[in-house]
Amino acid sequence: KSPIDVAEYLFTRLQQIGVRSIHGLPGDYNLVALDYIPNLGLKWVGNVNELNAGYAADGYARIKGMSAIVTTFGVGELSTVNAIAGAYSEHVPIVHIVGMPSTASQKDGMLLHHTLGNGNFNVFADMNKEISCAMAKLNDPREAAALIDDTLQKCWIQSRPVYITLPTDMVQKKIEGERLKTPIDLSFPTNDMAREDYVVEVVLKYLQSAKNPIILIDACAIRHRVLEEVHDLIDKTKLPVFVTPMGKGAVNETHPSFGGVYAGDGSQEEVQKRVEASDLILTIGAIKSDFNTAGFTYKTSQLNTIDFHSTHTTVRYSEYPGVSMRGVLRKVIQQVDLSKLSAVPGPKMENKVEENEDKSETITQKWIWPVVGQQFLKKDDIVITETGTANFGIWETKFPAGVTAISQVLWGSIGYSVGALQGACLAARDAGMDRRSILFVGDGSFQLTAQEVSTMIRLGLKPIIFVICNDGFTIERFIHGMDAEYNDIQQWHFKDLVKVFGAKEGTYRTYQIKTKEEVTKLFADKDFNSADVLQFVELYIPKKDAPRGLVLTAEAAAQRNAKE
Amino acid sequence: KSPIDVAEYLFTRLQQIGVRSIHGLPGDYNLVALDYIPNLGLKWVGNVNELNAGYAADGYARIKGMSAIVTTFGVGELSTVNAIAGAYSEHVPIVHIVGMPSTASQKDGMLLHHTLGNGNFNVFADMNKEISCAMAKLNDPREAAALIDDTLQKCWIQSRPVYITLPTDMVQKKIEGERLKTPIDLSFPTNDMAREDYVVEVVLKYLQSAKNPIILIDACAIRHRVLEEVHDLIDKTKLPVFVTPMGKGAVNETHPSFGGVYAGDGSQEEVQKRVEASDLILTIGAIKSDFNTAGFTYKTSQLNTIDFHSTHTTVRYSEYPGVSMRGVLRKVIQQVDLSKLSAVPGPKMENKVEENEDKSETITQKWIWPVVGQQFLKKDDIVITETGTANFGIWETKFPAGVTAISQVLWGSIGYSVGALQGACLAARDAGMDRRSILFVGDGSFQLTAQEVSTMIRLGLKPIIFVICNDGFTIERFIHGMDAEYNDIQQWHFKDLVKVFGAKEGTYRTYQIKTKEEVTKLFADKDFNSADVLQFVELYIPKKDAPRGLVLTAEAAAQRNAKE
Numbered sequence A, B: 001k002s003p004i005d006v007a008e009y010l011f012t013r014l015q016q017i018g019v020r021s022i023h024g025l026p027g028d029y030n031l032v033a034l035d036y037i038p039n040l041g042l043k044w045v046g047n048v049n050e051l052n053a054g055y056a057a058d059g060y061a062r063i064k065g066m067s068a069i070v071t072t073f074g075v076g077e078l079s080t081v082n083a084i085a086g087a088y089s090e091h092v093p094i095v096h097i098v099g100m101p102s103t104a105s106q107k108d109g110m111l112l113h114h115t116l117g118n119g120n121f122n123v124f125a126d127m128n129k130e131i132s133c134a135m136a137k138l139n140d141p142r143e144a145a146a147l148i149d150d151t152l153q154k155c156w157i158q159s160r161p162v163y164i165t166l167p168t169d170m171v172q173k174k175i176e177g178e179r180l181k182t183p184i185d186l187s188f189p190t191n192d193m194a195r196e197d198y199v200v201e202v203v204l205k206y207l208q209s210a211k212n213p214i215i216l217i218d219a220c221a222i223r224h225r226v227l228e229e230v231h232d233l234i235d236k237t238k239l240p241v242f243v244t245p246m247g248k249g250a251v252n253e254t255h256p257s258f259g260g261v262y263a264g265d266g267s268q269e270e271v272q273k274r275v276e277a278s279d280l281i282l283t284i285g286a287i288k289s290d291f292n293t294a295g296f297t298y299k300t301s302q303l304n305t306i307d308f309h310s311t312h313t314t315v316r317y318s319e320y321p322g323v324s325m326r327g328v329l330r331k332v333i334q335q336v337d338l339s340k341l342s343a344v345p346g347p348k349m350e351n352k353v354e355e356n357e358d359k360s361e362t363i364t365q366k367w368i369w370p371v372v373g374q375q376f377l378k379k380d381d382i383v384i385t386e387t388g389t390a391n392f393g394i395w396e397t398k399f400p401a402g403v404t405a406i407s408q409v410l411w412g413s414i415g416y417s418v419g420a421l422q423g424a425c426l427a428a429r430d431a432g433m434d435r436r437s438i439l440f441v442g443d444g445s446f447q448l449t450a451q452e453v454s455t456m457i458r459l460g461l462k463p464i465i466f467v468i469c470n471d472g473f474t475i476e477r478f479i480h481g482m483d484a485e486y487n488d489i490q491q492w493h494f495k496d497l498v499k500v501f502g503a504k505e506g507t508y509r510t511y512q513i514k515t516k517e518e519v520t521k522l523f524a525d526k527d528f529n530s531a532d533v534l535q536f537v538e539l540y541i542p543k544k545d546a547p548r549g550l551v552l553t554a555e556a557a558a559q560r561n562a563k564e
């Protein structure tokens, strides 16, 4: 009835789901497809390389709900495979569209550029199987629309990457466009009612008989989109609530029930005490990985734990596969009998600036992070931290309301944060949100993906970038090789990159901050805070200074690496 | 008898094979292994990211025979997977060593950083199966030495990447070191004598009865190490010899028999005529890919062709699997009856500067490449060209003797050349060779991997880098989207990067070259030619100017992409 090209169908579907900018790089196998992007009113990002593009898509999805990246066969897609694996690991929904040689060339096994030279066109798709939750090879126009819809639906619902191949000769093939009038069903599947009710009953039984229950929020509460349920649960029950490092930002940290970050021995003392003394911990969306638990140092027991997940619920040692947290939480909120609930108040998180002061003007890790929370961050900021001292330092920062935190505590690929910043900042702009995007990245990590700052400049984005200048890989030093040469890096004049990447006079500001006084002045600076241009800060901290949580986690990692 | 640690064994073997510098990045799963590198007198490169490290290892191997890269599990290895696939595609021997979590952690399926969070520690190794010619998982000290030896041997002999996992708890495990006294056998397997003799006879029959035979040298002659045989064959037979784009550099281009570059319709007229009129073409190591043949425009017939390969020989339509070129060529050289051979002289390649002059001062693609050959290149230079105008322009450059060319005509991953330059330049230094390393890279490609210049600075390397500034992706413009936004790039102040990356005053020179006169002056400049410091040249060429070979190849690619 209304014929439409395959590429138009695909991009229109992405638009319907909320994607406004498409990340990626051109390549001759995707060029014709790229023509559709501006024609549909979408924006082409045009990243500086594909790994950065993948990281950016990850950041974009974490703010805007979902994202898309277009790469070219072989060279492009493999360049970003680490970013896609990271998104799989961390439950981030990215649609990866790969421009492929034509189906005819594939059938003939032609010896084309970007192939292994052996006529096998499936190798790269096969590599993506274990890092995608769904895959669509658009080799046949008759099934293209159904495949696209199914794949995008899985991407959203499972909150993980999907992989779509688009051969050059399929781009302009006509398919029925009527289907576009019905949006893809993105509602989450509901639980089997009887099983759900059973689980709710069990949960309520333990919850209502516990003496000092608490709530612990982790990554999958964010990624599987139950933050509304989380807040309703806190508001209703008034139970003390904590977050893990990966759960940072999930909870309004100015909420009276918010107690701080729990990471086993890496927690602040009062937090650790309260959590580990609790006789019932409701963990929502837990990923109990080494770096999220300060090296598996939880001193909690599964006997005192109820785990809510997107795919199952575990009450003490009883497992309920297929019973997803959304429905269970909703009913627990509705049905909990407050008169039976023992809501013992917990500690309140504060930015502990004074305790961490010393007489020197040297900026220290223990001082800077609470200061960031107290003097700099404001409502609705997006705060991105990189694997390294930043990812552990941020545990000590109490956020204002509405702050979103982005990091890769499980996957931990350095360089990620620079790309993610580009994507997150753009996503906020695409969503019409007035939010500052703020990055804390180590000098070592920054070097891996530095050129993505160029994309930010080209797009006119206005992030605030802090590069922690501490002479190399401090996090690695604390794991092994404190003075080893392999933990050193080349000294760059970091802030001068902005100009070299083509930022025009007046469209950026750079800073070099070496003392506490300079920090305080910077954070009080109105211009700086207004974030009206791209800003780049070199922040100097001594080489062998690391946040407490990192020191502990690093020790545990070194021990585990050595253990037989 | 002489116990030695697994890591020491591995690195010693690499040293024995000629590897002097190890590429890669640290990560906590490989740190302890890295300690062995300086202790054994090897050099740790410490690249700026893993993709660049992989490209660099590729460049290193092409000069030094073999190379090694160490990455960390998941994040590191996947970042470089595109470089490894490229090396597989282009037959380059790289030993990829991945630092893994301990065997104990793997067995327990621990939820560690850099995993997918699902306890599966094999996913990334599996991804490498189709892009490695051998794989060794060093999980057991008893078999470690044998596995290492076998894997390194395959790497060398098949001239393709291998993949080795080294769990943290294996690094220091003791194994028998006596074995190190016997070097790994790197001799190439010989052919079955009877079959070889048979093939030689067939080859000689056709060769000696042909009227105007020629020789065509391609990539695998370089990669599978038969250049000595090639030169002996030319010297003995005096047959005209041509190279394909991927074979560039294989033959001494000042040799009286050298006729130029054959790439179908992309060839210079006299070359195409001579090759296509030939009644017998001996192709050695052919990879007849699209970009190596100006879009499959060979007008030669298989009936007039004998193909020599590392794994087989094909005479017209008769295939001889398992009959490798080395032995066959050696015998053909010995047995050919010169009195029966018709060696009709062919054209002589020249740098056609005058023909490509015009009155304007604008630097053009058709002018610059012969000028490079005539006025700039000298004996034994290493010349690296990137996918883009450079890779096609270089067809028009006649090399002095001893020049090695490096490019990725088949795999064609942009950004490759910058990493490859670092590796090649270091390899030449490691080998004690006094060779200049010269890069021609497009402005678009350079942006993908620009930060590898920082590694060159840190290592004190002295390459000459030409960035072709032509406002973006010219090669793509000629395929599709001449004026499309997606073919534009952010304008950088390219040459200022050198200082920002920390090069000290006096250790580098930068240039901005916008006219023919400036080119000629630069190429006559003694200081510039001496290459005593790192030099960086911005070379301005108009946006819509492309070498002839590229225009043809791009047209063919666009047509093939559209074909159903």
Ligand SMILES: Cc1ncc(C[n+]2csc(CCOP(=O)(O)OP(=O)(O)O)c2C)c(N)n1
Pocket (backbone or CB within 6 Å): A386, A387, A388, A389, A390, A412, A413, A414, A415, A441, A442, A443, A444, A445, A446, A468, A470, A472, A473, A474, A475, A476, B025, B026, B027, B028, B050, B072, B075, B076, B079
């Ligand atoms: C892609 C990738 N390569 C290597 C690593 C190993 N690694 C983890 S942290 C780190 C060093 C980070 O240094 P920096 O960014 O300077 O952080 P800081 O000094 O603040 O700790 C390295 C090399 C990794 N996680 N990811």
Ligand SMILES: Cc1ncc(C[n+]2csc(CCOP(=O)(O)OP(=O)(O)O)c2C)c(N)n1
Pocket (backbone or CB within 6 Å): A025, A026, A027, A028, A050, A072, A075, A076, A079, B386, B387, B388, B389, B390, B412, B413, B414, B415, B441, B442, B443, B444, B445, B446, B468, B470, B472, B473, B474, B475, B476
């Ligand atoms: C990793 C990777 N991404 C994308 C491509 C597609 N591609 C091939 S050439 C090219 C543009 C190269 O532009 P530039 O380096 O400026 O070369 P020139 O202008 O000299 O043609 C692109 C984007 C690729 N080959 N490899």
Ligand SMILES: [Mg+2]
Pocket (backbone or CB within 6 Å): A388, A442, A443, A444, A445, A468, A469, A470, A471, A472, A473, A474
């Ligand atoms: Mg650092």
Ligand SMILES: [Mg+2]
Pocket (backbone or CB within 6 Å): B388, B442, B443, B444, B445, B468, B469, B470, B471, B472, B473, B474
């Ligand atoms: Mg260009």
